Amino acid sequence: QTYRAAYILLNTDEGDYSRKVTNERICEVLRIGMRTIDRVKKRFVEEGFEATLERRPSQRVYERKVDGDVEAKLVALCCSAPPEGYARWSLRLLADKMVEWEYIDKISHVTVGKV
Structure with a gap:
């Protein structure tokens, strides 16, 4: 997921020294949907670069089934x-x-x- 997020961010950059890559092309290369690209971009804007590349800790609480x-x-x-x-x-x-x-x-x- 880190690689995927980094690839998305690098290829959606519209700076002077980067080539413009379409979201459709990113979808083809990574075999992902447009929603994934939108989520990565949104997380980058809202939480920053480091947070986008790191995995969120699971919020799920697992109940021990075997005592x-x-x-x-x-x-x-x-x-x-x-x-x-x-x-x-x-x-x-x-x-x-x-x-x-x-x-x-x-x-x-x-x-x-x-x-």
């Missing part, structure tokens, strides 16, 4: 023998068993892998 109790149950499940017909535990199989045994309402294999 210590669920994590302990997951570890115990991992250490147990896999179900009949399976040679080993997979992340999806662990996630399915955690829900089946009602240790947690829902959990993805990705979350299981992170634990």
Whole structure:
């Protein structure tokens, strides 16, 4: 995103020593929409050069889905023998068993892998 914003700002500059590049050409080169160019220009005007090149910190608050109790149950499940017909535990199989045994309402294999 930093590269994209810098490219947009450099190519939309209308100074004496710069070539005029159309917004359409920038869209073609970067494979972006006109709204992206407008947002970068607006942020540059309102917040300045440095702010335009830096990523904004996420405002989203992530709620922890797996607490210590669920994590302990997951570890115990991992250490147990896999179900009949399976040679080993997979992340999806662990996630399915955690829900089946009602240790947690829902959990993805990705979350299981992170634990």
